[in-house]
Amino acid sequence: MYLNCHTYYSLRFGTLSEAELLNLARENQLEQLALTDINNTSAGLNFVRKAQEFGIKPILGIDFRNGVDQYFVGLAKNNEGYQELNNFLSLQLHDQKKITIPAPAFKNAFVIYPFNKVTQDQIATFKKNEFIGVSLKDLRKLPFSNLKELKDKLVVQQPVSFRDKRDFNAHRLLRAIDNNILLSKLPKSEEADPEEKMLPLADLNSAFSEFDFILKNTKRLLDSCNIYFDFSEDRKPQNLNTYLGDTSSDEALLEKLCHEGLAERYQHRAVDDVILGRLQKELDLIKKMGFVSYFLINWDIISHARSQGFFYVGRGSGANSIVAYILRITDVDPIELDLYFERFINLYRVNPPDFDIDFSWKDREAMTRYIFDRFPNVSLLGTYVTFQEKGVIRELGKVFGLPKEEIDQLCSGKYQTSQLDEIGRLVLKYGALIKGMPNYLSIHAGGILITEKPVHYFSATHLPPKGYPTTHFDMVIAEDVGLYKFDILSQRGLAKIEETLRIIEYNQPGKRDSIDIHDIAKFKSDPIINELVKTAQCMGCFYVESPAMRMLLKKLKVDNYLGLVAASSIIRPGVAKSGMMREYILRHRDTKRAEERAHPVMLSIMPETYGVMVYQEDVIKVAHYFAGLSLGEADVLRRGMSGKFRSRDEFQKVKDKFVDNCLKKGYDDKLIFEIWDQVASFAGYAFAKGHSASYAVESYQTLFLKAYFPIEYMVAVLNNGGGFYSAEFYIHEARMLGATIHSPCINKSFMGNYLYGKKLYLGYMYLRELEERVVEQLLKERKTNGEYTSLTNFLDRVSISIEQLSILIRIDAFKFTGINKHELLWQAHLSLSKSPTLDHPKLFPAKHKNFKIPHLYATNLETAFTQLELMGFTLCSPFELLAKPPENNNGKKDLEANLDKNIDIYGYLVTVKNTRTHKGTRMNFATLVDQFGEVFDTVLFPPIAAQYFFRGKGIYRFYGKVVSEFGFLSIEVIKMQKEDYIPDPRYADLKTSSLKQQFPKK
Structure with a gap:
């Protein structure tokens, strides 16, 4: 009988999870329940999924409001009605429109107006699907209202937002956070009614006993609502079913593409029965599982990228697939690497393999736009940003009016609870209650949905700043209902490769044509590249430059591609956390240790890694061969190791079966739990082997560029945000590789760094106080009318303030003039001090006076401290x-x-x-x-x-x-x-002679 219930996805308003709401309904003897979150559908699908566990019929709807002011509740009669409601809400959210009355003319949804919103004029135009909601509070007014005559239009509308007083207090705090005001200043109009609670069904019936017809109307309305989504294990994928329009055409195209690409991909080796057998096995399974369109859509995406000259890397579990390799979705050959087939796909795996496709951060937007333009029913995948411990303490501290020092202390955890005052204890009490609740909707890092049915069949969408429709639900529930994302990601490593090639093109004319950056087979066998890996000279190179990776490469004596593939996964947190990184190194350096220490079953299923779990698929192998789980159960275990799946009931059942099976096999307890601890500690963090291999391909591409075009590569690294280290150390690396470093120059520099032969001119981007508009004007004028010849010439052509000009002079941007920077500063002040700054350059050169400027000089030490001030680092040692x-x-x-x-x-x-x-x-x-x-x-x-x-x-x-x-x-x-630095000579009282002696004038 409750048709207006909220979860905590009524953001910064509701206080209950879907499961808590359903449990509350069961406790109150309800058989059906309507979820109607406020302007939000995040909980809808999971509410339907969980309802069957509680024996409750789920009904979906939306509570349409402006702020907290309720205008009407929409209830879906069926899935089509839910889509109608989602269409309407999405339109309001995308266009930031206010909700108005009357509601749209929904064909498959009911509309319930709150009692106090119904007007006489509205009654005359009531539609068949429109009703008036009466709450317990409204019952007192009903006998005195002419609405009581509309007997067939009245239904129970007792909102449910809380369980008890504590929930209501949490609600008030959420409202204060949402309004960014002190709790004491929160107006009642911003709160829900404290009585928005669920009563036992008998009590509700008793309260409405004088108006029995309202109860009958409500039951009739709820009985006529039926919503269904398939969450069964054998559910069909809800992605776009076909690529060309029918299944047979799709299958024929996939076969054709594979057989056409086979010879090209395996031009370095004979296409034997192993390759052909693997290909046929994959094709048969892909067809049987209904994943043909999924592969073709990924092929379409990367084909467009290739046509645009965009660099990309395909990775994820799909990198274990020979079909993906032949279609060029990935650059990883599963035959060469003996990649585990069942990590990629098996008959018991419902979801298709993952393809994470990385593009340059400069190209990703163009690829996203292409996907939205190319396919129907596309949306970004949502995610929820939740209240975290420190964040919620800060928010509640502000709401309670605590001073910053006390909030900082609570966040630090350095306190005795007994010493806190009442407010401090309340912050901690309600902080624990609110922690983990969703705070606001956001966007998944790279997930895109391409669906057969319209996206609004499943969820409303909102429109974040990116400008693309985004679902209200996340990847976990998306997969539950059969929606599998396409991961379109960005990284700077690819942009570094692209830019290096562009720099080579202008800096070493003719060399670019001889470079095939995709000739990975050649790179793998190059002794110069492998020497860089062996000696860990990898600063700036993708995924292998960090101190930890440099250390691991040396410990493992890695000097080839396969070694790097292993290292890429061993470095992940899980392997180290389980203690198996050290054990792997020991066994790698002494293979006898593996025979002595590894369990025979573990060694037999993972001989390549000495019986140590290194790759994600090792979880499947261990679960299947060591613990005797089916491949389907093993995949549940693998997925359950990360994120929200870990708390799922099905994961707990598989964990219990893992232990039980091992006991039945006769393994002793110590061994069982030692193996389980290894699985549990690292599976969520490990890479699939194909994923590691994809990373290693990109590593080898960057290592090739560093080996043969080191300075060009370091400039590209700098221009694309660096990497693990700060810009200062990439500049240092460029110097060590033979570059001559110059400070920014008005005739040679651009916003980014620029290379002339081996001369590296730093970009204006390092001058933190220099305004972007000044740089744009400077560059535009230089491009149009040529280089600047002097400071005077510059001032005639560029409008600039004395403050901005002094930055350029002090950093030596006018060094080409041969005039000391102090003299230039004098000249600048004398030229600009009496002239107003113009927004445009002068039409005619001004007549300049010859000022007499005293002879000045600058020291290297002064220059170093100026660089430190303006750029954050010096160019000297x-x-x-x-x-x-x-x-x-x-x-x-x-x-x-x-x-x-x-x-x-x-x-x-x-x-x-x-x-x-x-x-x-x-x-x-x-x-x-x-x-x-x-x-x-x-x-x-x-x-x-x-x-x-x-x-x-x-x-x-x-x-x-x-x-x-x-x-x-x-x-x-x-x-x-x-160690102390010398006092800044620009401000310290040092003798000139001393300075001259230490740092003579250049």
Whole structure:
């Protein structure tokens, strides 16, 4: 009898999850229940899915409101009615329209107007599907209203938003957060009625006993509503069914594409029975599972990308597929890598394989637009941003009016609960209640749905700033109902490859034509590239540049593609967390250890990885062969290891069966739970082997560019946001690779960095205070009328303020004039101080006075500090800025000679990783550059980390022991101190002669 119920997807209003609402209905003896969230359909599909578990008939609708002001409730008679409601809500959300009365003329949906919204004029035009809702509160008014005469139009409308007083208090806090006001200032008009609760059915019937016809009307209305979505295990995919319009044409096209592409893809080896057998096996299964259109749509997407010259990488579990390889969706050959077929597809797997297609961050928007234009029924996939612990404490702290210091203390967790005042305890109490509730709708990182039925059959859509319709539900419920996403992602690594090729084209004319960046087979066998991998000289290269990866490559002595594939997955958090990274390294370096330590079954199913789970498909192998689960159950286990699936009942059942089966096989408890812990700790974080192989392909492409076009590649890295490190260290790397670095120049520089031969001119983007419009004007004028000849010429052509001009002068952008920057600053002030700044260049050159300027000079030290101020880094060695020069010349070159001995060494901080031991104590790993530009690594174990702290950028002096772990050298720090820089000479009272002596004029 409840046709107006809310979950917490009535954002910043409701307080119940779908399951809590259904449980409440069961407790109150209800047989059917309508979910009508406020301007939202996020919970709809999951509400239908979960309702059968509670023995309740689900009904779907929408509560249409402007803010908290209810205008009407729409209830779907059937799925078509739900689509009508979604169409209408989506239109309002996309166009940001207000809800108005009367409601649209829905064909398959009922409309219930709240009692206090119905007017005399409206009654005269009431439609057959329109009703008037009467709440318990309205019953007091009904006898005195002429609406009581409309007996066949009155229904029970008792809204449900809370269970109890605590829920109502949480609701008030959510409303205050939504309105960004103190709780004490929250107007009653912004709150729901405290009585929006669910009564037992008998109590509701009793309350309406004098108006029995209202109860009958309500039951009749609810009985006539039926909604159905298929959540069964054998449900059919709801994606676009066919690519060409019919199944047979699709299958014929897929066969044709595969047989045409076979020879091209396997031009380096004979097409044998293994390849043909694998291809036929895949094609048969793809057809049987109904995934043909899914493959063809992905093929269409990458074909368009290729026609536009866009770079892309196909990865995900689909990278285990030979069909995907032949169609060029991926560049990973499953035959070469012996990729596990059942990770890609099996008869028990309902969902199609994942294809994550990465495009350059510059090309992704064009590809998204193509997909929306090319296919019918397209939307982005939604996701929910939830209230997290610290965030909700901050929000509640503001709502309760706590000062910032107290909010910070609560967020830090450094308090005794007994010492908190009443407000502080309330913040924690309700923070725990609100934590995890959805806060607002957002967009999945890359998921796009292409559906057979209109998207609004399943959900309303909203229109985020990206400008594409986006569903109200997330990927988990999408998969439950048979909607499988296409992942269109972006990354900067591909843009770096594209830009490197463009730089080569203009910087080394003729070389570009000889480069086939897709000739991965050639790169894999290139000794120069493999040497870079072996020596971990990978700064800037995709996925292999971090200190942790550099360390792993050296420990594993990786010097080939297959080794890099393994390393790409071993580095993932799960393998390390399970303790198996170290075990893998030990077994890799001593294969006898694998025979001694690995369980025979584990070694037999994963011989390539020495019986250690490294790849995501290893979960399926272990579950199937070690624990005796079916392939379908094993796939549930794999999916259950991440995100929301972990809490699903079906996952818990599979986990229990895993343990039971192992016990029946006679494995001892220690072994069972040791294996289970490994599975549980890493499966959600590991890569599928095909995924790792795809990453390794891109790594090899970037390694090729770094090996043969190192400076061009580093410029592309810098121009595309860098990577693991800051821009300063990529500039340093370019210098180490032979580039000459120049500060920004008004005649040579652009917004990004630009290369002339081996001369790298930094871009204006590093000048943080320089306005973009000044750069645009400067570049436009230079392109139109040629280079600037002097400061005076520049001022005649570019409108600029003295503040902006001084930035350019101080950074040496006018160095080509040969005039000292101090003299240029004087000249600039004298030229601009009496002239108003114009928004356009002067039409005619002004007559210039010859000012007499005193002879001035600048030192290298002043220049360095100016660069530090304007760009955040210097172009000289930071060691030149030390107040006290280094007392020794030790560097990375001296580590091997001092193995197992203590060393005194200076290093400029590159990056530091703070981590915790299993006991929760802090320790640090730091990477630094020595006096000679070489990189070395240090570790501060907990006792030392408790004594010494890294205090930002700068040079540190270390005293510690040189150690080797599997051939990787690092320093276990014993003592550490940060070295002081010389006082800034631009402000310090230093003698000119002293400055001249230390840093003579250039």
